[in-house]
Amino acid sequence: xxxxxxxxxxxxxxxxxxxxxxxxxxxxxxxxxxxxxxxxxxxxxxxxxxxxxxxxxxxxxxxxxxxxxxxxxxxxxxxxxxxxxxxxxxxxxxxxxxxxxxxxxxxxxxxxxxxxxxxxxxxxxxxxxxxxxxxxxx
Amino acid sequence: xxxxxxxxxxxxxxxxxxxxxxxxxxxxxxxxxxxxxxxxxxxxxxxxxxxxxxxxxxxxxxxxxxxxxxxxxxxxxxxxxxxxxxxxxxxxxxxxxxxxxxxxxxxxxxxxxxxxxxxxxxxxxxxxxxxxxxxxxx
Amino acid sequence: xxxxxxxxxxxxxxxxxxxxxxxxxxxxxxxxxxxxxxxxxxxxxxxxxxxxxxxxxxxxxxxxxxxxxxxxxxxxxxxxxxxxxxxxxxxxxxxxxxxxxxxxxxxxxxxxxxxxxxxxxxxxxxxxxxxxxxxxxx
Numbered sequence: 001x002x003x004x005x006x007x008x009x010x011x012x013x014x015x016x017x018x019x020x021x022x023x024x025x026x027x028x029x030x031x032x033x034x035x036x037x038x039x040x041x042x043x044x045x046x047x048x049x050x051x052x053x054x055x056x057x058x059x060x061x062x063x064x065x066x067x068x069x070x071x072x073x074x075x076x077x078x079x080x081x082x083x084x085x086x087x088x089x090x091x092x093x094x095x096x097x098x099x100x101x102x103x104x105x106x107x108x109x110x111x112x113x114x115x116x117x118x119x120x121x122x123x124x125x126x127x128x129x130x131x132x133x134x135x136x137x138x
Numbered sequence: 139x140x141x142x143x144x145x146x147x148x149x150x151x152x153x154x155x156x157x158x159x160x161x162x163x164x165x166x167x168x169x170x171x172x173x174x175x176x177x178x179x180x181x182x183x184x185x186x187x188x189x190x191x192x193x194x195x196x197x198x199x200x201x202x203x204x205x206x207x208x209x210x211x212x213x214x215x216x217x218x219x220x221x222x223x224x225x226x227x228x229x230x231x232x233x234x235x236x237x238x239x240x241x242x243x244x245x246x247x248x249x250x251x252x253x254x255x256x257x258x259x260x261x262x263x264x265x266x267x268x269x270x271x272x273x274x275x276x
Numbered sequence: 277x278x279x280x281x282x283x284x285x286x287x288x289x290x291x292x293x294x295x296x297x298x299x300x301x302x303x304x305x306x307x308x309x310x311x312x313x314x315x316x317x318x319x320x321x322x323x324x325x326x327x328x329x330x331x332x333x334x335x336x337x338x339x340x341x342x343x344x345x346x347x348x349x350x351x352x353x354x355x356x357x358x359x360x361x362x363x364x365x366x367x368x369x370x371x372x373x374x375x376x377x378x379x380x381x382x383x384x385x386x387x388x389x390x391x392x393x394x395x396x397x398x399x400x401x402x403x404x405x406x407x408x409x410x411x412x413x414x
Contacts, residue, residue, distance in 0.1 A: 002311040002414050035140040037177050037274050039313050039377050045329040052232040053183040057215035065229045074268050077333035091341045094328040101140060101177050101377040103240040103272035111271055112182035123408035132386055134379035134411055136274055136313050164377040173278040175315050177414050195353035203367045239315050239377040241410035248408055252322035259336040274412055276278050
């Protein structure tokens with residue numbers, strides 16, 4: 001059985017991090033799958049989905065780390081060529097990848113107690129971002 | 139068809155790397171799936187699953203690289219706020235992601251000759267870690 | 277339903293980046309799956325699959341970033357032990373992971389307009405590389 005839905009998220013850019021856990025759990029619940037896999041995927045080349053302990057201090061730490069790995073001030077050929085100044089966002093996204101794949105157990109995405117599913121929008125401006133949630137199971 | 143099991147692993151922390159390949163292969167075998175996908179996922183926000191050539195020299199190199207990317211000595215807001223000193227472990231885990239998804243072909247996870255599936259436990263202490271192995275296939 | 281094929285790619289090494297989107301789309305089409313998940317996975321421990329806006333400036337930026345994260349000139353225990361000088365390639369591959377898992381919607385892998393699926397071959401020489409494409413769906 002396959003069931004899919006999209007989540008629409010308003011983001012602020014610069015690796016803005018948004019907790020998707022409740023919405024993903026609702027979609028898994030609506031899928032009626034008791035066991036399987038759920039793929040949570042950011043659509044586009046400047047965003048990622050990962051898991052994190054979603055608490056404000058760590059969220060800031062993670063944004064700082066991404067800034068350290070690929071700074072918004074870094075000159076890139078991409079920004080110079082296209083003039084959109086978001087080369088750094090592409091680099092962060094391609095390093096982290098667009099999504100995560102998690103097990104569905106007992107009708108829910110399996111996560112640790114301090115583990116949430118998040119969208120990380122690396123782009124350099126607010127965006128209406130789409131995240132696809134695909135459940136394959138039974 | 140969906141089949142899942144958990145692997146329990148005792149780890150030493152600080153990106154301790156443990157080879158899971160034999161155990162994952164046994165679970166895929168017990169699933170009876172000949173073809174499909176296997177998702178191998180660390181439960182929790184301070185561990186990752188990836189693939190590596192599991193030989194001691196490279197394992198040390200990889201731990202050094204993770205130390206370079208997010209040092210255990212680095213001050214983080216997370217550690218300052220919660221006093222558990224493992225902010226670096228969260229950063230490593232969220233960068234790498236919690237798991238991998240591999241094809242199942244001929245009743246086995248498809249890997250290269252020099253490629254193993256490993257748990258990387260980034261946390262700053264020994265832990266009893268759970269890794270979920272979910273097979274979807276036929 | 278499960279359907280799998282391998283793509284064979286000739287690569288130049290040093291994080292050579294090759295667009296796989298058209299070939300993955302053809303395989304998803306041949307699978308006849310309308311909805312599901314597609315796992316695109318590099319076989320081996322020195323290559324990765326991710327998504328990127330596949331345009332030449334960004335491709336160069338990304339290769340530079342990988343060089344910054346794990347330089348080809350960096351001394352590694354792996355290279356010293358085995359004499360194959362590709363320790364850096366293993367580090368890049370294990371950080372990024374071997375593959376991506378994307379939703380299949382309407383018989384196609386779901387991607388943004390400026391988002392392509394790519395193989396990144398980190399190894400230090402030309403290779404004939406195999407990428408497995410596994411579709412699970414209905």
